[in-house]
Amino acid sequence: MGYNFQKVNLMREFKMGKKTNKMIEEKIRNIAKYLNQYTKDHLKCYNLTLGRFHVLRVIIESQPVSMGEIHEELHMANSTVTVIVDYLHEAGLVKRRRDENDRRVVLLEITEQGREIMESLLKKRQDFMEKALVDMEDSAEDLARILSKLMDKIEEIY
DSSP states (O other), X not given: OOOOHHHHHHHHHHHHHHHHHHHHHHHHXXXXXXXXXXXXXXXXXXXXXXXXXXXXXXXXXXXXXXXXXXXXXXXXXXXXXXXXXXXXXHTTSEEEEEOSSOTTOEEEEEOHHHHHHHHHHHHHHHHHHHHHTTTOXXXXXXXHHHHHHHHHHHHHHO
């Protein structure tokens, strides 16, 4: 019975892969945590929560958008989306209108006030990321490309 170097190397690669995967998952989670915390700190003056911010983000990126589309994009319960949209409508940040092709569907659009707030918040987030990527200009495009490939693969298997 000889020593199986190939089996040992495969086990070593598997352990390294698991360790690397764990580290990648941890780093992505921590980046999201810091970005969300930074965003929360800037939402307070607008009386917005992170959930409200993300609903506004979906609306500004995809308007007009239905409640169902927000639910699918953010994986929020329909009742949660309804409560958030009711608040945003009452605050004058979004407007509702009926879909001309299907009167049962309510479409949401951002108001001018909502647009101004979101543009300010999104710029602050971009400035935050820009500061985080200082001195990494050479690798930032590679990072974006790798993260994009990872996201494509995750969407494929999910």
